[in-house]
Amino acid sequence: MSTGELDERRPVEDRERAAAFGAEFGLGTLERVSRSRNLTKSAAWGGVLGTIVFVVGLPVVGGVDGGPNPLAAKVIVAAVAGCLFAACCVLFGAGLAR
Secondary structure, X not given: OOHHHHHHHOOHHHHHHHHHHHHHHOOOOOOOOOOOOOOOHHHHHHHXXXXXXXXXXXXXXXXXXXXXXXXXXXXXXXXXXHHHHXXXXXXXXXXXXX
């Protein structure tokens, strides 16, 4: 891939930003300027779900585990909280992969 092909695919605003930074800091010609990553909706929902599971699920699991509840109830509550946390990780990972 030649330099000309890179210039064709790079947006004009990125080239202008690179030239401005290079001139401002005396770096010469810059080829690229990094930008912050914008999270997708699935990554954002994964973060929201993870926060909810942590804030709500952790005390519930702790309360059920420490209480006089039967073993089946403890297993079900732990499984539900674990599945929700796994769904959070999958959503967040899928959102970052895009």
